[in-house]
Amino acid sequence: MSETVDYPALVLKRGEDTRLRAGHLWVFSNEVDVQRTPLTGFEPGQACAILDSRDKPIGVGYVNPHSLICARLVSRGLEHALDRSLFVHRLNIALSLRERLYEAPYYRLVFGEADGLPGLTIDRFGDVLVAQTTTAGMERLKEPITEAAIKVLKPAALWWKNDASIRELEGLPAYADLGYGEASLPLRVREGGLEFAVDPIGGQKTGWFYDQQANRDQLARFVKGKRVLDVCSYLGAWGLRAAALGASEVVCVDASASAVEAIEANTERNGLADKVKAVRADAFDHLRALREARERFDVVILDPPAFVKRRKDLAEGRQAYRRLNELGMQVLAKDGILVTCSCSYHMPRSLLLEGVQHGARHLERQAQVLVQLQQAPDHPIHPAIPETDYLKGFLLRVVPA
Structure with missing residues (x-):
């Protein structure tokens, strides 16, 4: 025995x-x-x-x-302790999937429950790891996690970005620090032949949204020669990908001054300054201003932060998504492409689409779903844990009714 x-x-x-x-x-x-x-x-x-x-x-x-x-x-079972050996095993299993999916080491390496490590997230930026613990249990296990990561991946550095609001529910403090090695900031991430500067300490989440990578790949068929609006742009991932794929003009909009500065720097870094403009503005306000100015775009991308963080926020958040999508369609060309997303777990896919349809009918337009969007495969969905299935979206064609 x-x-x-x-x-x-x-x-x-x-x-x-x-x-x-x-x-x-x-x-x-x-x-x-x-x-x-x-x-x-x-x-x-x-x-x-x-x-x-x-x-x-x-x-x-x-x-x-x-x-x-x-x-x-x-x-x-009771055969395995919560120690370095267990983490080495789980990291090896997680790594084998990501190496099958991606040619370069830029991806989410550990996605909590879906990788058998509840309360732990690890993103990989080349030879640097950025990790988050969101539970008291994983916080206690930082040392064996670090030891296992060093053994399996031999990183140059591991940063802890432990400032997620969910930590408050676990009675944990917010902080960010270098847990191992040496690494200068910003980090670099490569996607779609482009390079982006990422700040894991001052930026959102771990600094980058790998969960949208596969969805951004979908742009290739729709943006060539088109005018594109990227709302809630953050570091410009959607907009710059569109520009690199042949868009004639791209406008990136974000409410954060630091995000706009980062977009401009990333635009210069990738030689796309002649195509991309960054604007600091509230998403709703700027869409209204564009509508009043009768501006029109061939492709409108809406990738907002979560409007429904708790179940009790659903009614209010649902209206926010509906209003955002209707405003997006009001600046969309007659035969345009709308990309709309929600990272709110409590916002069902059906309600997001219902809001799009409500807005389309109000504007006397017809929406056609071309592609259903979900999180990238480095964020695998656990069939028994619905909470791991959080990102949903649609790529739609919107035409006159």
Whole structure:
């Protein structure tokens, strides 16, 4: 018989093991038998053995007694400790997928639950890694994570970008620092034959949105010789890709002054200054101004930040997406292409499309879905964990009704 870990037990109530045995990795606080294993007996982030009501093992995970999601399962069975060896194994499995998908080392290496490492994200920028922990359990395991990353990838540096708002729910502080090695900023990312400067410390998330890479590849068939508007542009990924693929003119819009500066620098870096203009403005305000000026674009790209961060925000966020899409269509040429996206998990794909259709009918136009968009394959979707399926979008043709 193989050895088993010696972690304190977290026992579930009767029947509450069903979702875990079906593949999910989360345990909610109301599913724990607190009479037998009080949550107050655990420290935030402490490793545990998760058992069903009959004391049969489900696996090894970690606990946070102060969080609604009070435990996360990391390894099934009780044979593997939460240590360097486990992380080496999981990183090797994650790496084998990404090396199959991409020729160059620019991708999301670890996508939390989908890669069997709940609470951990790692993005790869050549020989530099940028990692995030969003749970107390993974925060405690930073040292073996770093050791495993060094063994598997031999990076020049690993940055920790731990400022996500979700950390507040775990009682964790926000910070960003260099965890290993040496690396000057900004970093560089290559996509579609272009090079972008990325600031993992001052920028959004880990500095780059790899989840849209495959969707940006879709532009090739639609932008040649066209006038393109890229709204909520951030570092200009959509807009510069469009320019490189043959667009005649591109306007990138972002509310952030630093983002506009970065777009201009990336435009110069890639020799596209004659095609691309960056504008600092609020997305809604600028679309209204363009409408009043009777400006028209052949392709309009809408890739806003999440409008629905919590389930209770759905009604308000749904209206925001509808208004944004209607404004986008108001500056779209008669036979134009609309690219619209939502990174809000709580915003169903059907409601996003419903908002587009509502706007189209209000403008007496007809929308045709050409391509359904989702997150890139370096953000794999776990079939048992709907929360891993968060990015949705559409590439549509919009014509007069």
